[in-house]
Amino acid sequence: MQLNWLAYQYREWDGYGRFSSRLIRALLRFNVDVRVHLHEVANMPEWMQIRNDVTWDRLTISCLPSFYLNRVPGRHWLLSMTEGSRLPVGWCETIQRSGVERIIVPCRHNADAFAVTGLPVHVILGGTDPEEFPIITGRPDRPYTFLALADRGARKGWVEVWQAFYQAFGTPTDTPDVRLIIKSRPDGNEMLELIARADRPDPRISILMEDMDMRTFYQMGDCFAIPSRSEGWGMPHREAAMSGLPVIVQAHAGLDDGYTGQWALVIGGGRMEAIPSHFEQIAGDWMKAKVSSLAGMMLRCFMQPQTAANFGRGAAAWLREHQTWEIAAQKLIGLIGEHNGVDH
Template identity: 25%
Template sequence: MRIAILHYSKPPVIGGVERVIGEQAAALTACGHEVQIWSADESSAFREMLEGKSLDAVIVHNVFTMPFDLPWTQELIELTHSRPDIRWINWVHDVRWSAQVPAAVHVAVSDFRRKEYAGVTKQPIHVIPNGCDAAAVLGLTPRVQALKLEAHVGPVLLQPTRFVRRKNIELGLRVLAELPDALYLVTAAPDPHQKDGVKYFRELKKLAKELGVARRVRFLGLEGALSDDDVRSLYQMTDLLFFPSTQEGYGLPLIEAALHGLPVFCSHIPAHKEVAVGATFFRLTASPKGLARKIKSHPGMQARQARRQMMMRLLWSRIVHEMLQPLLSGRNDT
C-alpha cells in the first residue's frame, strides 16, 4: 500500500509523537508498504502530491484533535470527505479540539483516550497502543535481538561464565530441570586449549540431555565469542543472574548485574558476600527444587518477566501485523 503519515512535525524533531510516527513508518515499510511522513510545513507539497499521485491510506496523528494549525486541520477534514477513495485513519493521542469530526477510521492510543473521544463521536473507536522499539531504547546488539527473548514466556536465567568446574554450571542445569518453562543462557564456549574445560563441557551436555533440558540451555559462545555489548544486552533482556560458583576471588558479574537492575541469585561464598549488592544468597547444599521455588516467587524476577512481556506486547511488528494492517485494508471496521 501507498501510505502517508501526517503530524505537525516529524523526525528528527524530538518528541513523543514524532518518535511514534518514525517507528510506525519503519514498521510499515518493513511489511512492504511504501510510506512517507509529512509535517505541517509541508502541507502544500502534500496537497500537490495528492493531486498527482494516488494514495491508499493516510494516517493522521493528532492533527484532527489538536488546535495547532486549524487551517490545515480544516483542509484535511474536507479531504476526508472529498477523497473517500483514500483510507483515512484518525490516530488520537490527545484531544484538545473537537469542533468537527473527520470522515475517518478512528484510533485511540489507550482505552482512556477512547472513552474521552467517545464524547466527540458515536462512530467506532479502535484502541491501538503506540509501539515501542525496545531494542533501540535498550541499545540491544543484533546478536541478542536475534535471540527474540521478549517472546519467551517463562523465566530467562543468565550465567556469564567460562567452562571452569568451579563455576558449578551443573547446578544451573538442575535448577532448570525444576523450572519447566525457563531458559538458561550460558555465555561461554569451551576453550580448546584447556582439556578439562572441553571435558567439563561434554559432561554438561550429557547432564542436560539426561535432565531433559538440552533444548532450554543455550551455550551462546558456541556461535562465536560474545562482545562486551552483547553481554550488556543480555543483562538487559534476561530476568535473573544465576551465579552458583563454588569459589571466586571477586565476582564481577554480580556488580554488573546490579548496575543493570538484574536480580541476582548467587552462592553464599566469601567473595560473593563481599561484593554483591541486593543479592539473594543460597548455600551450595541447597536443593535445586528449593532454589527453583524461590526463583519463581522472587518479585524482582517477576517484574523483569513482566517487562519482557510488555516489550512483546508493544512490538511494532506485532501491532502493525495484528492491529493496523486489518484497519488499513478495511477488514476490521467494526
C-alpha cells in the first residue's frame, strides 16, 4: 500500500501534527509506504515536485484544517476535525472545490459536522502509545495535585476547573494540602498571564506558561481535570489516562467515543452554549461543565486517592487493549482497502 501524506506541520504541540506523526509511525510498522510532505508541495511547479520525490500515482491523505486544503492530482482523501458542532464559514466550500473523495474524522461528533459537504465521512478514533506514555510509578511525597490545560482561551475548561477547585477546597486555610497546576503555551492565554502576575496569588495554584514535554507534565500530578467544552482530537485526555492518571472529562464532542467511561471519570450536567464569535475557526455550540459536578468529582478523588489511582491504572489497561495507534492504523488500512479505486 502506497500513500502520500500532506500536513501543514508535524510539530508535537499541534494536534494535526501530533495526530499525523503518530498515525504515520503506526502505518510504517505495518509496512505501508508513506511519503511525508508539507501541504505546500501541491502548489509547487512540476519540476520541484519531481525534485522533492512527489508523485500523484498513489492515494493522497491531507491531514489539515480545511482552510489549508489544496486540490491535488490523483485520488485525494481528507483527514480533519473541528471542535465545534458546525463547520466554520468557508470550510464546506473549500472541501467541495478540492476534489476530495472521502473525509476521515476522529469522532462521531465531527461526522455530523462534516456531513454537510455531501461526501462520505468515516470515523477513525485516534490512539495512544503505551511506550510513549508508560504508567507513572512511584508517587512523590507531595500534596494531592490536580492538573489542567489552558491552551487557546477557555475551551479546555480551565475556568471551570478553577471555580471547582475553590468550591471543593475553599481557601488555603480550609484545605492547605491540595494543589492545582494549570499549563498553557507561552503565548496561549492572556487571562492566565495576568493571574500569574498577581501580587498575592494562592500558594496552592501554579501556572506554567511554557511548551514542556507532556509526559513530564503528567508526572507532576495525581489527577487530570480537563472538562473540555469542545474537542476534536482529544489526545491529551487519553494520553494522561494511558499514563495511569485518573482523568475527569465531559463525554462530549471528541471525547464521546462510546466508551468514555472506560478510560475517564465522566461528569454530567453540562450546559450547551453558543461558541463566542471571536473563536474564528470554531463554530456552533459547545458544552460548559457544571461546576458543582466537577467540584464533587475532584473532591472525591482527593478524599479517596487510592480509589482514583486504581481507576487510572484500569483505564490505562483498557486503552492499551482498545485504543492504540496500531488499532487506528489497521482501521485506516482496512478503509483504504475497502475503497481502493472507488471514489464514492
